[in-house]
Amino acid sequence: MKILVVEDEPRTAQALELGLTECGYEVTITHRGDDAVELICTSAFDAVVMDIMLPGVDGLTAVRTLRQRSNSTPILLLSARGEVNQRIEGLNAGADDYVAKPFAMGEVVARLQALTRRGGEARAILLRVGDLTLDVASRVASRNGRQIDLSAREFKLLEALMRNQGTVCPRSMLLQEVWEYDFDPGTNLVDVYIRKLREKVDNDFDRQLLHTARGIGYLIRE
Amino acid sequence: MTRPDAPSTPPPPSGTASLQRRLTFIHFTLFNIAILITIFFAWHDFYMDHDTSVPEPEVSPVTHLSEIVLRSIFPLAVLDITSWLLIRSTFRPIQNLITAAEKLTTDNLHSPLPVTGRGDEVDRLAWVLNSLTSRLDQSFQRIRGFTLHASHELKTPLTILHTGFERALLNPSLAEHDREQLLAWQDETLRLNRIVSGLSLLTKADAHQVELRPEPVRLDFLVNDLAEDVDVLGHADRLKITVNASGPVSVYADRHRLRQLLLNLADNAVKYNQPGGTVHMSASRIGKDAIMEISNSGPGIPPDSLPRIFDRFYRGPENQSRMIEGSGLGLSIAQWIAEAHGGSLAATSANGLTTLTLRLPAI
Numbered sequence: 001m002k003i004l005v006v007e008d009e010p011r012t013a014q015a016l017e018l019g020l021t022e023c024g025y026e027v028t029i030t031h032r033g034d035d036a037v038e039l040i041c042t043s044a045f046d047a048v049v050m051d052i053m054l055p056g057v058d059g060l061t062a063v064r065t066l067r068q069r070s071n072s073t074p075i076l077l078l079s080a081r082g083e084v085n086q087r088i089e090g091l092n093a094g095a096d097d098y099v100a101k102p103f104a105m106g107e108v109v110a111r112l113q114a115l116t117r118r119g120g121e122a123r124a125i126l127l128r129v130g131d132l133t134l135d136v137a138s139r140v141a142s143r144n145g146r147q148i149d150l151s152a153r154e155f156k157l158l159e160a161l162m163r164n165q166g167t168v169c170p171r172s173m174l175l176q177e178v179w180e181y182d183f184d185p186g187t188n189l190v191d192v193y194i195r196k197l198r199e200k201v202d203n204d205f206d207r208q209l210l211h212t213a214r215g216i217g218y219l220i221r222e
Numbered sequence: 223m224t225r226p227d228a229p230s231t232p233p234p235p236s237g238t239a240s241l242q243r244r245l246t247f248i249h250f251t252l253f254n255i256a257i258l259i260t261i262f263f264a265w266h267d268f269y270m271d272h273d274t275s276v277p278e279p280e281v282s283p284v285t286h287l288s289e290i291v292l293r294s295i296f297p298l299a300v301l302d303i304t305s306w307l308l309i310r311s312t313f314r315p316i317q318n319l320i321t322a323a324e325k326l327t328t329d330n331l332h333s334p335l336p337v338t339g340r341g342d343e344v345d346r347l348a349w350v351l352n353s354l355t356s357r358l359d360q361s362f363q364r365i366r367g368f369t370l371h372a373s374h375e376l377k378t379p380l381t382i383l384h385t386g387f388e389r390a391l392l393n394p395s396l397a398e399h400d401r402e403q404l405l406a407w408q409d410e411t412l413r414l415n416r417i418v419s420g421l422s423l424l425t426k427a428d429a430h431q432v433e434l435r436p437e438p439v440r441l442d443f444l445v446n447d448l449a450e451d452v453d454v455l456g457h458a459d460r461l462k463i464t465v466n467a468s469g470p471v472s473v474y475a476d477r478h479r480l481r482q483l484l485l486n487l488a489d490n491a492v493k494y495n496q497p498g499g500t501v502h503m504s505a506s507r508i509g510k511d512a513i514m515e516i517s518n519s520g521p522g523i524p525p526d527s528l529p530r531i532f533d534r535f536y537r538g539p540e541n542q543s544r545m546i547e548g549s550g551l552g553l554s555i556a557q558w559i560a561e562a563h564g565g566s567l568a569a570t571s572a573n574g575l576t577t578l579t580l581r582l583p584a585i
Contacts, residue, residue: 009378015385022389085433102381102415105388153450179451183482184416186549187489192454215391215405 001116002026006036006050006059007078012101016049019105025112032056037065040073047112050095052079052086060093067094074115078103087182100172100182106216107170114164127162130222132201132209134162141201148200153178157193158201161210161220170217194218242313249305257298261290315344323351329430331359366429373422380418383411413549420551424534427558434476434562438585441480441512442467445505448484452501455492459499467505473512473582475563483559483567484514486552487578491518493548494576512584515577523571531569532557 003020007013008031017027028045030036034056040048052059063075077090077098087098097111127134131144139155141148150158160177161169171190175181179189194210202208211219265287315338322335335348335355387408391401426432445467453463473480491501499519506513523531527538535550553567560567565582 011382012378015382019385019389085435088435102377102384105385151450180478181481181485182478183419184412185482185485185489186413186416186552187455187485189451189455192457196454196457213392214401215408216388 001046002028002044003112004036004039004045004048005029006033006048006054006062007031008051008054012051015105016108019108020049020112023109033058033062037062040066041069041071045073046116047074047076049076049078049108049112052077052090059095060089063090063093063095076108076111076115104170104172104216106168106213107173110164110167110169110173113167127159127165129162129165129209129220130207132162132220134159143201143205150197150200154193154197154200157190158197158220161218164219166219166221168213168217168219174217190218242309246306246309249309250302253298253301253305257294257301261287261294264290315342315348319344319348319351326355328362328428331355331362363429366425369425370422370429373418373425376414376418380411380415384408384415387411416549417551420549420555424551424554424558427562432562434479436474436476436563439473439475439477439480441471441473441514441582442469442505444481444484445503445514448481448488449503451485452488452492452503455489456495456501459492459495459497461492461495461498462500464500464502465504467503469507471505471507471512471514472585473563474585475582476559479559479562483556483580486556487516487580490552490578491516491576494518495520507584510584512582514580514582517575517577519574520576522574522576523569525571528569528571532567 001024003025005013005016005020005027007016007029010031013029013031017029020027028039030039031054033050033054036048036050036054037057039045050059050062054062057065059077059079063077066073066075074096075094077087077095078101079086079090079098087100090098096115099107099111125135125137127136132141133143134141134155136159141150141155141158156178157174160174172184174190175185178193194212198210202210207222209220209222211221213219265283268286269283315336318336326333326335332355334352337345337348337352339345387404390396390404391408396404423432446465449463449465449467452461456463488501488503495501495518500517501519502515502517504513504515523538527536530536531538532553534554537550557567560580560582563582565580568579568581570577570579
């Protein structure tokens with residue numbers, strides 16, 4: 001899968017290149033916003049990771065230009081943490097998602113995977129991991145035919161994990177998707193909820209579905 | 223760094239117009255003494271000039287004196303009033319200067335004090351004060367700019383460290399001992415990250431560069447929603463959570479910031495609690511105020527520390543021994559959020575019960 005990284009800060013660009021290459025992506029790097037627009041219009045990328053502060057034209061303008069030219073390549077914006085305004089502006093401009101700096105590599109990868117998947121298929125209503133199923137429409141979770149009683153928050157957390165099954169969901173991503181917290185609250189909220197979820201989903205079964213990527217986040221897989 | 227508006231200076235001396243009053247008094251006294259002396263000499267000369275051997279029975283010296291006094295009352299009153307008006311108009315620019323200077327804070331140092339344009343001493347004083355405050359303003363802006371730049375510059379190396387640790391942690395053949403070490407270092411980068419983010423938020427807030435997006439928000443819903451998280455967070459310590467937020471309490475607020483504030487208070491109520499303790503949360507409307515209270519059991523905050531818990535990076539002696547980690551900015555940010563919404567955040571602590579009270583204008 002081909003990814004374009006648009007980042008003028010060389011060390012951050014290098015970190016992104018390293019991390020994404022290790023995950024099996026084919027990475028191209030450019031440092032300027034205007035160059036990025038030309039590159040995206042001329043060659044096909046599966047997704048773009050773009051900083052907001054860029055020489056040439058800034059990230060927001062670049063996204064706007066691309067969307068005006070009817071280019072729908074998924075774009076993941078990078079910007080300073082906690083800048084809710086920038087995030088809303090970015091999404092309004094036509095970006096698909098947003099990761100705050102300083103970011104975790106796992107989060108960039110998880111969001112890129114979600115973006116490239118989102119392009120292909122519509123959002124599934126019935127999610128399945130092994131013998132665990134989650135019916136998003138009727139809000140019912142069950143494992144091996146037995147219904148699991150979940151609170152609204154636990155349901156949302158399980159849904160976020162199952163939509164990204166097989167990939168590590170970093171804490172920061174779960175905080176944003178489940179709690180809509182754009183900042184790192186410095187609590188172990190995610191960890192205690194995962195513990196509760198594990199009690200309900202995994203405790204009575206031999207096969208564990210919820211896994212911990214220590215220091216990074218959590219994932220669900222068969 | 224303490225809060226810029228912290229009441230560290232003593233209150234101004236009362237009776238700011240005392241100099242004006244003193245001058246008026248001196249003027250009055252001098253005028254009156256001068257008039258009295260004039261009266262005395264007028265009366266004295268009158269009798270000295272007349273032949274004392276020839277009596278003038280129709281006008282006694284006493285009657286004559288009272289007549290002179292009566293006649294001089296009018297010019298005396300005119301003089302006194304004129305001098306009072308003159309003194310008052312002389313002092314008005316000074317009074318205006320005081321009023322304008324009293325309104326100066328670190329936030330509006332760039333707004334100049336009034337200059338009358340007469341080029342007198344008061345104008346020169348205003349000019350000197352203006353150049354002083356503009357230098358101060360520049361220094362404040364430089365400090366803010368520096369902090370903003372510093373936190374921005376720190377973000378790149380932090381990202382690189384963080385992604386580096388992540389990549390190292392993803393290596394499955396990592397020895398368990400090394401993994402533990404890496405996890406501890408990564409925790410520290412996360413903490414550093416929180417400090418840098420908090421610092422940059424507060425610096426922007428000081429410079430009024432943080433835009434709030436207010437909308438009508440049901441405070442009671444937020445409190446009930448948060449209570450579930452508090453219950454889960456306090457589960458390990460067997461905390462008992464009670465909530466009293468039944469009536470509708472609405473505020474006009476930035477939802478994200480308000481939730482950030484509430485989570486911070488809730489998190490503290492769990493962290494500074496004791497095993498088997500309690501947390502009570504409530505939202506209510508009293509008059510024109512929406513009030514959210516959160517109380518927790520625990521060791522409490524000593525009276526000496528209480529006024530300082532909102533200070534940036536303040537850590538009370540009671541926390542230095544406990545192993546509670548924080549950015550040291552949580553309550554400063556919470557207080558900023560409350561004040562940015564036209565509200566307040568206050569703390570009390572007594573008999574093992576600590577209460578944080580958030581007050582916001584209700585709608």
